[in-house]
Amino acid sequence: MGAVAVHEETFGELLRSWRQRRRVSQLDLAIEADVSARHVSFLETGRARPSREMVMKLAEELxxxxRERNRLLVAAGFAPVYPEREVRAPEMGxxxxxxxxxxAGHEPYPAVVVDAAWNLVAANGAAGMFMEGVxxxxLREPVNVMRLSLHPQAMGGRLLNLAEVRAHLLHQLRRQGETSGDRRLAELYEELSSYVYPGVDLNVAHVPGPADILIPLRIAAGDRVLSMFTxxxxxxxxxxxxxxxxAIETFWPADEETAAAFRRP
Incomplete structure (x- = not known):
């Protein structure tokens, strides 16, 4: 059997994809980049080749x-410009x-650092509450914070307002996937959307009241209820x-009872 040819996207195809994802017309992009709409059209169809500076300018405007700017540069025939170092690399000190x-400064309240796919990079000691009983x-690497938040055997099984928190997180995840073009987020969205919670009505819509400011996480913790926002x-x-x-996600007490519970030694 012959090898299957793999189609590599051209610069023009990638540019068009990002322009359409941002819902920007060729004319609008041309005005922002200070070029003609005809030139943008020629770049997208491959009739013109961009300079490295033009790739950078168009990527900035869009x-x-x-990560995807490097991909645009490579597709246009240039070397990547933006390095990708490990967090533990010496240069990242x-x-x-x-x-x-x-x-550390956010103690005694939880705080975590995540990457673009919501994988855990670092956490403070208080964030250990999210791992209890999981x-x-x-908890195998990479630990995914979104998965921990909604999995029925993790926080998803402890959230007393699961329906509204789930709806908010899934909406956030879907929008991130659409704006970033990151396939990992689309796959994570599909996984999290498939979770089943026996006895939980996921169609309950929260109608904000006059006193509502934020959607809190209402977490069952033994005989207490911890109410937090992020x-x-x-x-x-x-x-x-x-x-x-x-991204650094910090958790804050939404009421004095929760604050007191975290301050208690």
């Missing part, structure tokens, strides 16, 4: 993730210091693929 300080197979932070103006994909 807010293409750094300043990044690790920042992460360690944020994680089967070993869910914030997510990223590094500004990153030039490394790994750094650009890191």
């Amino acid at each position: 807010e293409v993730p750094l 300043v990044v690790r210091q920042a992460l360690d300080r944020i994680l 089967p070993g197979e869910l 914030t997510i932070a990223t590094f500004g103006t990153p030039l490394d693929v790994t750094v650009s994909e890191l």
